[in-house]
Amino acid sequence: MKQRAWFQATCPDPAFRNGQQAVKDAKAVCSISEWRDEDTLDTLAAAYAETGDFASATRYAAQALTIKDIPPLDAKRIQHHLTLFQQNRPIRL
Template sequence: ANPRDVETLAILGLTQMRRQAFAEAETALAAATTLAPKNPGLIRAHAAALIGARRFREAAVRLERAWPLHPEAWGLLNDLAWLRATCPDASVRNGQAAVTHAETLVADPARRTPSHLDTLAAAYAETGRFGPAVKAMDEAIAATPVSSPSREAYVQRRVRYQSQRPYHAE
């Protein structure tokens, strides 16, 4: 495959994502991943386009199949755990799988990033483990600069978990 073709398709797909033209983005990113099937960044982008197009089950399958092939691509595992914990489609959510994936993700202290802890908290909340969810969010918030745009979302999710309500994406 011509690397320029892959790059062109990836740029097109990401541009369409920014425009929220998810069906077009999915088409371009599917083609890019066909040409470069071992690129975890493209796989993540393709899954994100599928999610944007509300094709949640396909996104979950895409991530589930990709993760074993890229066991060091922690972003793939985070995306998979987040989708399994927070998917708007209840039939795609799987709290226990989300917990397993998220716990694997944060097992190494170097990977206990705020976004990974946010995913862990969402997974715990999805399984009704609200105490550990709040604790994970406290750790995420403490590690997030006050100026970060993510901080407010973390605080809002912490309030949900404190109120014993899981977070589900819209």
């Protein structure tokens, strides 16, 4: 479900993007992980960015960065995403 949410939030082809479904899926996975997984929170942030809700995207990316013991490369990636969201830009792969 997390991979589907990421794909629907970030796919370069707009025909495959579905921000609302991505938010729904990402929230479900965040709930399962008890909101303690940085990768899942980053996926939710990307989903919100796809819907144009950059305030929520920024909030969840920032929350992801507070997770304890994030691998440095993951923190760098999430920080880059946070910067995009602060510029009101979604992620496109």
